[in-house]
Amino acid sequence: xxxxxxxxxxRAFTLVELLIGLAILxxxxxxxxxxxxxxxxxxxxxxxxxxxxxxEARKAxxxxxxxxxxxxxxxxxxxGTTIPYLVFKDYLNNVRMVYLExxxxxxxxxxxxxxxxxxxxxxxxxxxxxxxxLLMEHVVKLNFTxxxxxxxxxxxxxxxxxxxxxxxxxxxxxNSATEDEPN
Amino acid sequence: MIKQERLRNGIALGVAIxxxxxxFAAGMTISHLMHGLQRQxxxxxxxxxxxxxxxxxxxxxxxxxxxxxxxxxxxxxxxxAASDINYSGGSYDYFISDSPNHPMHVDIxxxxxxxxTKRFFFWRVKFQSSMLSGLAQGIPVKIAExxxxxxxxxxxxxxxxxxxxxxNQLETQKSNRGPADDITQSLRDTNDLHQAMSKLGGPAxxxxxxxxxxxxxxxxxxxxxxxxxxxxxxxxxxxxxxALPLTIxxxxxxxxxxxxxxxxxxxxxxxxxxSGHGWDLVDVINNNGHVMMPFQWPxxxxxxxxxxxxxxxxxxxxxxxxxxxxxxxxxxxxYSGHYDRDGHSGH
Numbered sequence: 001x002x003x004x005x006x007x008x009x010x011r012a013f014t015l016v017e018l019l020i021g022l023a024i025l026x027x028x029x030x031x032x033x034x035x036x037x038x039x040x041x042x043x044x045x046x047x048x049x050x051x052x053x054x055x056e057a058r059k060a061x062x063x064x065x066x067x068x069x070x071x072x073x074x075x076x077x078x079x080g081t082t083i084p085y086l087v088f089k090d091y092l093n094n095v096r097m098v099y100l101e102x103x104x105x106x107x108x109x110x111x112x113x114x115x116x117x118x119x120x121x122x123x124x125x126x127x128x129x130x131x132x133x134l135l136m137e138h139v140v141k142l143n144f145t146x147x148x149x150x151x152x153x154x155x156x157x158x159x160x161x162x163x164x165x166x167x168x169x170x171x172x173x174x175n176s177a178t179e180d181e182p183n
Numbered sequence: 184m185i186k187q188e189r190l191r192n193g194i195a196l197g198v199a200i201x202x203x204x205x206x207f208a209a210g211m212t213i214s215h216l217m218h219g220l221q222r223q224x225x226x227x228x229x230x231x232x233x234x235x236x237x238x239x240x241x242x243x244x245x246x247x248x249x250x251x252x253x254x255x256x257x258x259x260x261x262x263x264a265a266s267d268i269n270y271s272g273g274s275y276d277y278f279i280s281d282s283p284n285h286p287m288h289v290d291i292x293x294x295x296x297x298x299x300t301k302r303f304f305f306w307r308v309k310f311q312s313s314m315l316s317g318l319a320q321g322i323p324v325k326i327a328e329x330x331x332x333x334x335x336x337x338x339x340x341x342x343x344x345x346x347x348x349x350x351n352q353l354e355t356q357k358s359n360r361g362p363a364d365d366i367t368q369s370l371r372d373t374n375d376l377h378q379a380m381s382k383l384g385g386p387a388x389x390x391x392x393x394x395x396x397x398x399x400x401x402x403x404x405x406x407x408x409x410x411x412x413x414x415x416x417x418x419x420x421x422x423x424x425x426a427l428p429l430t431i432x433x434x435x436x437x438x439x440x441x442x443x444x445x446x447x448x449x450x451x452x453x454x455x456x457x458s459g460h461g462w463d464l465v466d467v468i469n470n471n472g473h474v475m476m477p478f479q480w481p482x483x484x485x486x487x488x489x490x491x492x493x494x495x496x497x498x499x500x501x502x503x504x505x506x507x508x509x510x511x512x513x514x515x516x517x518y519s520g521h522y523d524r525d526g527h528s529g530h
Contacts, residue, residue, distance in 0.1 A: 028205045035212040051219060058223075070327060072356070075367040076379060084392045085376050087367070087383070091327070092352060093359030095366055097383055099376060102390035115392060120385040122366065124359035129384035141396035157396075174326040 050161035053138055057158050060117075060136040061167055064098065064154075068171045071096075074149045082145040086152065091175055095122040098135060100142055114159060115139040140164055150176035229300035232273060237295035237304045240268070240275040244291055245308065245321050253287065253310055266337040273297035276334065278342055282307055283350075289321070290349075292342060294334040301331035305349060325353060 013021070067090060075095070076087040085099040098119050106114035117139050118132040136142075141157040151172045157164050248256055257263060262280035275295040282288035291306045305328075308321040327349065335342065369382050376393045380386070 024202075028202060031209050032205050035209060055223065066328070073367075075370050077374065078371065081374060082395045083374050083376075084395050085379070087370050087379060089363055089367060091356065093356045093363040095363055095370070095383065097379065097385060099380070099385075100392040102392075104390075120380075120383065122383050122385075124362040124366075125355070127362065132386060142392075143395050174323070 046161035050163070050165070053158060053160035054165060057136060057138075057156075057160075057167060061154075061156070061169060064119075064135060065169060065171050067096070068152065069174050071173045072175050074146050074152050074173065077144055077146045077152075079146050079148055082143050084142055084144070086144040086154075088152075088173075090121075092124070094124050096120070097122075098144075100139060101132075103137065106138065110159065112159075113140070115142070117142055149173075226300075229298050230302070232271070233295045233297040233300045233302045234304075236270050236273045236275050236297055237293045237302055239270055240277055240293045240295065241291060241304070241306055244277060244279055248289065248310075249321070253312070256289075262340055262342070264337075264340065276337065278335075278339075280342065283343075283346060285309075287312065288324070290342070290346060292334070292345070294331055301334075303329045303331040303334045305329060305345075307349065325349060327352075
C-alpha cells in the first residue's frame with residue numbers, strides 16, 4: 001500500500017522544470033553580480049565620482065549664476081561673440097573675470113586638457129585685484145556667448161568618471177537697469 | 184524514504200530564502216541609486232517653485248499698485264505687510280513701503296516658502312508718472328536675494344536695517360562706477376584673455392585658454408563667430424565701443440539710429456515724458472506735454488510701414504534725443520530684458 005507513495009516522493013524534476021529553474025537562477029545571479037560590481041568595483045567609483053562631480057558642478061554653476069544675476073553689466077564677451085572667459089560688473093560695480101586655467105595634474109592623468117575655472121575680482125574702490133578663487137574643476141570646455149550686455153549663455157563640459165557631461169544655462173542680469181535709472 | 188523527503192524540503196527553503204535575498208538586494212540597489220537623484224530633483228524643484236511663488240507675489244503687488252493712480256497707493260501713509268498668503272502649494276510673506284528718500288520708488292520684500300525651502304527677495308521698483316495711470320510701468324532698479332533667515336518676524340514694521348543695507352550697496356555701486364567704467368572700457372576693446380588679464384591686474388602666470396572651444400575640434404583662434412548685432416545700450420555716459428572687424432557696416436546717415444537700442448522711457452527736460460512699455464500699447468504720444476492731435480496720427484502709419492524705432496527716432500530726434508535704434512525687433516527686449524512682467528526673468 002505504501003509503494004506508490006514512495007515512488008512519487010522519488011520522482012525528480014523534469015527537464016523543463018530544471019531549465020526554467022536554471023534560467024531564473026542565472027538571471028538572479030547575473031543581476032546580483034552586476035549590482036555588486038556596480039557598487040563595489042571600479043564602476044561604483046566612477047559612478048559616485050560622476051554623481052558627486054555633477055552635484056558639485058551644479059552648485060558651482062548656481063553660485064556663478066547667482067553672482068551674475070545680481071550683476072549690472074556683461075563687459076566681455078561683446079554682443080555676438082563667444083569666448084572662453086567672462087568679464088562682468090557685479091552689483092557693487094566691482095569687475096569680475098571668470099577664466100580657465102589648465103590643471104596640469106589632471107591633464108597628465110587624463111591624457112587630455114583638463115581645466116579649472118577661476119574667478120578674480122577687482123575691487124573698484126581700492127583698485128586692487130584679489131587672488132583667484134576656484135569656481136569649478138574637471139572642466140573640459142567652457143564658452144560664454146553674449147547677445148546683449150544684460151544676458152549671457154554659458155556652455156560647459158565637465159569630465160567625470162568615465163565620461164563627459166554638459167551644462168548649459170542662459171543667465172539674465174537682473175540689475176542691469178540699476179545704473180540707467182537715476183535713483 | 185523519510186530522510187530523502189526532509190532533504191528536499193531543506194533545499195527548497197534555502198533556494199527560496201536566497202531568491203528573496205537577491206530580490207531584496209536588487210530592490211535596495213535600485214532604491215539607493217534613485218534616492219540621490221530624487222533628492223537632487225526635489226531640491227531643485229522646491230527652489231524654483233519658491234522663486235516663482237516669490238515672483239508671483241511681486242506681480243500681485245505690482246498689479247494691485249498699478250490698478251490705481253500712484254497717489255492712491257494703499258501703503259502711502261504707512262507700510263503694509265502680510266504673512267502666510269497661500270499661493271500655488273506654498274505661501275509668501277511680504278512687506279511693501281515707499282523707498283526712503285526716493286520719490287516714486289517702492290521697496291518690496293518677499294519671503295516665499297515651498298515645503299522646506301525658503302527664499303527671500305528684495306525689489307526696488309521705480310514708477311514713472313504717466314498721463315494714463317493704467318499704463319504706468321514699474322521698473323525694477325535693484326533686485327537682490329537675501330538670506331531667508333534675515334526676514335523679520337511677522338508684525339515687524341521696521342525694515343530700516345535692511346533698507347540701509349541696500350542703500351549702502353547702491354551707494355558703493357554709485358561711487359565705484361567711475362573706476363569700473365575706466366577699466367571696463369579698456370577691457371571691452373579686446374577679446375584676448377592675456378591682454379584682459381593684464382589690464383585687470385590678474386595673475387600673469389598659468390596656462391590660460393584664450394580662444395573659444397569649437398565643438399569636436401578643441402580650441403580655435405577664432406574669436407568672432409557671428410557678426411555682431413547693434414552695440415549694447417548705453418550704460419550711462421559710456422562711449423559706444425568701436426566697430427568690430429566683422430561688424431555689418433551701416434551707412435553713416437543711419438549710424439545714429441543704431442547707436443543704442445531704443446528705450447522709450449526717457450525723461451524730457453521740461454518734466455514731460457513719453458511712457459510706454461508694450462509696443463502694441465503705445466497709442467498715445469505725449470508730445471512735449473501736449474496730446475498728439477488727430478491730424479498727426481499718419482505718423483503712426485509710418486511706424487507700421489517702416490518700423491517703430493524709425494518712427495520714434497524721428498519723433499524723438501525732434502526733441503533732441505539720441506536714443507534711437509534702427510532695429511525695432513530687438514527693442515522689445517529692452518526693458519523686458521531687465522524685467523519680465525511674468526517674473527520669469529531668465530532662470
